[in-house]
Amino acid sequence: MQRRSFTGGAGGERMSGSHPSLPVFCSQGRRKMAPTHVLRCCQRGLAWIPVIFIALVVCWSYYAYVVELCLLTISSTGEKIVYLVVFHLSFVMFVWSYWKTIFTKPANPSKEFCLPKSEKEQYEKEQRPETQQEILKKVATSLPLYTRTGAGAIRYCDRCQVIKPDRCHHCSACDMCVLKMDHHCPWVNNCVGFSNYKFFILFLTYSLVYCLFIAASVLQYFIKFWTLCRRKSAENCPKSDLPESHAKFHVLFLFFVAAMFCISILSLFTYHLWLVGKNRSTIEAFRAPVFRNGPDKNGFSLGFSKNIAQVFGDEKKYWLLPVFTSQGDGLSFPTRLVTIDPEQPTECLQPGGLDKGAVEVSAEQTSPLSESQNRLLGNDYHSEEDHKETEVLKSDESEAITISIESES
Numbered sequence: 001m002q003r004r005s006f007t008g009g010a011g012g013e014r015m016s017g018s019h020p021s022l023p024v025f026c027s028q029g030r031r032k033m034a035p036t037h038v039l040r041c042c043q044r045g046l047a048w049i050p051v052i053f054i055a056l057v058v059c060w061s062y063y064a065y066v067v068e069l070c071l072l073t074i075s076s077t078g079e080k081i082v083y084l085v086v087f088h089l090s091f092v093m094f095v096w097s098y099w100k101t102i103f104t105k106p107a108n109p110s111k112e113f114c115l116p117k118s119e120k121e122q123y124e125k126e127q128r129p130e131t132q133q134e135i136l137k138k139v140a141t142s143l144p145l146y147t148r149t150g151a152g153a154i155r156y157c158d159r160c161q162v163i164k165p166d167r168c169h170h171c172s173a174c175d176m177c178v179l180k181m182d183h184h185c186p187w188v189n190n191c192v193g194f195s196n197y198k199f200f201i202l203f204l205t206y207s208l209v210y211c212l213f214i215a216a217s218v219l220q221y222f223i224k225f226w227t228l229c230r231r232k233s234a235e236n237c238p239k240s241d242l243p244e245s246h247a248k249f250h251v252l253f254l255f256f257v258a259a260m261f262c263i264s265i266l267s268l269f270t271y272h273l274w275l276v277g278k279n280r281s282t283i284e285a286f287r288a289p290v291f292r293n294g295p296d297k298n299g300f301s302l303g304f305s306k307n308i309a310q311v312f313g314d315e316k317k318y319w320l321l322p323v324f325t326s327q328g329d330g331l332s333f334p335t336r337l338v339t340i341d342p343e344q345p346t347e348c349l350q351p352g353g354l355d356k357g358a359v360e361v362s363a364e365q366t367s368p369l370s371e372s373q374n375r376l377l378g379n380d381y382h383s384e385e386d387h388k389e390t391e392v393l394k395s396d397e398s399e400a401i402t403i404s405i406e407s408e409s
């Protein structure tokens with residue numbers, strides 16, 4: 001069985017205008033110049049402050065480590081060389097992954113998810129939500145959609161005027177629908193989603209490596225300088241080989257800053273590793289995606305190794321490099337739990353997806369929070385799931401669960 005493939009959803013470089021995957025908006029031209037335009041520009045400018053702050057700290061750490069510690073403090077040539085080589089390796093990987101996380105444009109739904117012209121006009125004229133849903137359902141029959149709103153409706157973004165693909169959410173900071181949106185990160189001034197999630201994980205990894213290496217290699221000099229400071233008044237204060245200069249302050253401060261960043265990054269890093277292992281986004285960890293059988297937080301989980309491959313790809317040699325190797329197009333995802341829907345083409349489950357309990361609805365089903373209840377979804381523009389409609393997939397419940405296994409070969 002051939003899975004429908006869509007192009008145009010994968011992320012491209014923010015700076016590259018000629019990338020084939022430019023965002024597709026169904027509502028191009030809808031954003032007009034308004035008095036708030038200036039305010040918006042100011043907001044965009046201010047949003048770079050955390051990134052500039054990090055960049056300045058990184059530049060200072062480079063100077064403090066290379067010049068003040070390695071060149072001016074350490075006397076042993078061998079030690080100098082080893083420290084400088086390892087430092088530069090981690091520095092390059094850290095800056096590379098940080099750069100890619102910041103400047104990889106979030107991936108948007110492709111034009112297949114926009115309403116065709118006639119349906120769009122019909123939808124806009126229509127006032128009754130039920131009829132609007134009928135229009136959306138009709139269009140959605142040709143789309144690979146497994147998830148719904150909490151009320152069982154097709155997920156639609158009025159702002160972007162697009163049917164939201166599975167795992168896609170609207171980010172109000174970016175003012176666009178972002179594929180497999182994880183969260184909007186102020187430290188990279190970008191949305192973390194399908195196009196840059198791997199880069200974000202590597203950014204956390206290499207920033208942790210960078211800080212750990214600095215803290216570990218600076219520690220002995222930190223202790224020496226610290227001891228010198230404390231023995232300042234002592235008569236037989238050892239005039240060690242350490243230069244009495246401002247290097248002391250850089251080295252002391254370097255250790256504090258590196259240790260502080262280590263501690264703060266570590267929790268975020270372990271949390272995201274856990275999410276990758278479960279194939280969940282941060283949003284999905286707080287509110288389970290709603291399938292036709294109801295919410296299932298493990299709905300996209302394919303087993304540990306396949307979950308890792310979803311983000312990092314099949315080829316292990318690329319796992320540690322900030323190059324895009326995530327699987328899929330970000331528009332549709334293999335699910336472990338699907339049902340036959342008369343409105344949908346026969347759906348597929350990728351091999352390996354049928355793990356324990358795959359056919360049953362997860363016992364740990366969580367009741368979906370409305371989007372307004374979820375603080376993390378503060379960026380999500382819509383709250384169609386707030387509608388407390390009771391007709392939740394009545395017809396689906398009576399349907400037999402049938403799964404067809406798709407062969408990869």
Ligand SMILES: [Zn+2]
Pocket residue numbers: 157158159160161169170171175176177381
């Ligand atoms: Zn949107």
Ligand SMILES: [Zn+2]
Pocket residue numbers: 171172173174175183184185190191192
């Ligand atoms: Zn965003």
